[in-house]
Amino acid sequence: MVGSKTAPQDESGGSGAGLLCAQQGGDAMDTEQAIPRHRTAIARPDLSKPIARALADGIITKSSSLFDYGCGRGLDVTRLRALGYEADGWDPSHRPTARIRSADVINLGYVVNVIENPMERAQTLRAAWELAEKVLVVAARPDWEGRTVAGKRHGDGVLTTRGTFQKFFTQDELQKWIKSELQVECIAAAPGIFYVFRDESHAQSLLASRTRRRSVPVHRPKLRQALYDAHRDVMEEIHSFAADRGRLPELWELNGSADRLTTASLSIKRAAAVLRQVIGGEDWDRDLEAAQDRARHDLLVYLALAAFTCRPKASHLPRDIALDIRTLFGSYSAACEQADQLLHSVADQSAVNAACAQSEVGKLTPEALYVHQAASEQLSPLLRVYEGCARVLTGNVVDANIIKLSRTGPKVSYLSYPDFDRDPHPALASSVRADLRRLDVRYTDFRESSNPPVLHRKETFVADDYPERDKFTRLTRQEERAGLLEDSSSIGTREGWRTRLDNAGYQLRGHRLIRTPRRRPGSASA
Known part of the structure; x- marks a missing residue:
């Protein structure tokens, strides 16, 4: 059985024709059934959270196809098409005649939470997975939203006052359920949202991108050189790549520049020699060494966190990441050994406490280190892994801009201060806390509080x-x-x-x- 989309702030979910019947050509269930799932489909002003998250993470691209399985009123499909994406969808109540088909990305957004029968719920998940050629996006309502829904217990969920059903999942429960039913690892994208990939290398590319830092300013050319001036675009792309990854690119890693290099009879090494000449040998060497240090730390953080989703075999690594590791560590085994040491250090609360006390960024209190999201990549590798362990559980908490790293126990909180830049003393709007020992995620809403916490000394939270x-x-x-x-x-x-x-x-x-x-x-x- 498939449902329609729900908005997290609304008591909504899926509509009610039979998925198995629809696929096998049988009669659909009467939509006036005892639990009318079609009532949960709503109109929302923006893209749904799972679709917006998948766009932000590069899961949905202009070159991929998307099928929204249980699309409700089809508003995500309409908006994606208007933005130039290939998108289609089916819903048993609102788009029952649409053809159910496979696609690169299948969205099962806020569908499973409206299915009252656990067996049927699992069948729906597996059917959606069968349609996914590259990745399945699964979204369900988190447990803390159940506090605002009036109703009575019904099976493993709630029968609401509108007669509809809602199942609320803890983050850990949803992850384990998806993994158990599909026998595939899944990755937390955000609270209540998970990705399931067909190709493990695609999953690893996403995880590695989360730990790769933003580009940093690099020294610009000081000298004129005819070869550089004639091929400036290619030279700048190679320079930018080296500053990001700490190594020179392979031809296939250049975005459209490989043909231009070949036409000019230039090799990557020759181009790098020209760059070193026009930038200055000392500046080039200093930039590359700094980039290598950053890239090593990023890779160690990635490999440490990859242990939570079963670290891949060397043969399953994406080609570019395998090159990074070989260049910067010599071998995959050497990199994994260092990553394991880092991960084990995170389990030592005294080591975490010491790292907090020594941090060059963030506001330190006796209980915690507070750091702005934009400065989190400047934390030490140990603290980045500490925070990353929480993100393995929560995914990205979109509205959060302050991260609280507890010094007294394995807990990380994501705090939302919506007016951080504008308000001189912004008030806390919400908190998502990850308890790493209990694998528990808790949400607290301060928006209706008459006396919420406020911030002082804002400059201490951010980087220079x-x-x-x-x-x-x-x-x-x-x-x-x-x-x-x-x-x-x-x-x-x-x-x-x-x-x-x-x-x-x-x-x-x-x-x-x-x-x-x-x-x-x-x-x-x-």
């Missing part, structure tokens, strides 16, 4: 190159001079902070601290 850091620093200095940040235990919440400002006679205008205007004697009070 963060665009707004100087503005944050100036405000902190003003607040320090005014004595507002003393006795910090009483200003950690919105009301506590407002009280401190009022009592001291200050107010904030953007990221500037100003004196509260004094009322004239006899004037009316506000």
Whole structure:
């Protein structure tokens, strides 16, 4: 049985014709069944979370095909087509005449959570997997959303007040269920969203890309050289690749530049020699050495975390990653040995605590290290693996911008401060906490709180190159001079902070601290 999409904030899910009947040519179940699944299909203003996540992760591309299996009203299909993607979908209630077909990417988004029969639920998952030529995207409602749904227990889920069924999954439960039914490892994309790949090398490419850092500025050419000027695009691509990966590319790794190199009778090594000449030998060597250090750390983090999804055999590695490892470590076994040592260090809470205390980025408290998401790649390899262990469980928590690394126990929290840049003291909107010992993921919503936690000293959370850091620093200095940040235990919440400002006679205008205007004697009070 297949259902339609649900929005996580809504009590919604799938509609109700029989999948097996639809595939085998039999009669569909009466849509006025006891549990009317068709009622759960909704209209949403944007792309669904699993589709948006798959686009962000490069799972859905302009060169791939997508089939939305249980597409509800088909709004994801319509929007993807408008954006130039090849997309189609089927739904037993809303698009029953559409042809069910295979595709590169199959989306089973918020379908399994509306199927009340566990056997039928598993059959639906397996049927969707059969259609997936490259990857299956599975999304279901996380357990914390069950708190907002009124109803009564029904089987392993809830029969809502609208008469529809909802099954809420813990993150670990959903992952284990998918793996058990399909006998294939799956990768957490986000809370309640998983990817299942046909080709293990594609899965490893995704995992490796998550640990590869952003491009860093490199030295630009200082000299004019005719060969460089004549083939500037190719030279810059080779230079950028070396700065990212710590090695020279192979011809097949260049984006359309290989033919131009061949036409010019240039080899990669000859091009690199020209680059070294125009950039300067010392600068080129320094850039390449720094890139190699970054790439080694990135690979160690990737290989350490790959152990959670059964680290691949050397023969199953993507070609580019195999080249990275051979160039930077000499052998796969040597790289895995170092990665294992790193992973074992993460299990030592004292080592984690020491790494937090020594971190060059982030705000350190007795209980935790807090770091902005944009600066997380500047953490030490040990702390990157520590955070990565949580992300293996949660996937990407899209709205989170502050990561809390606990120093007292194996827990990582992803905190959402929606107005971090604009608000001088932003309030916490939500928290997703991963307990690595219990494999438990918990969500806390602060949006309706009258007195949520707020941040101070924002510059301490970000790296030195963060665009707004100087503005944050100036405000902190003003607040320090005014004595507002003393006795910090009483200003950690919105009301506590407002009280401190009022009592001291200050107010904030953007990221500037100003004196509260004094009322004239006899004037009316506000």
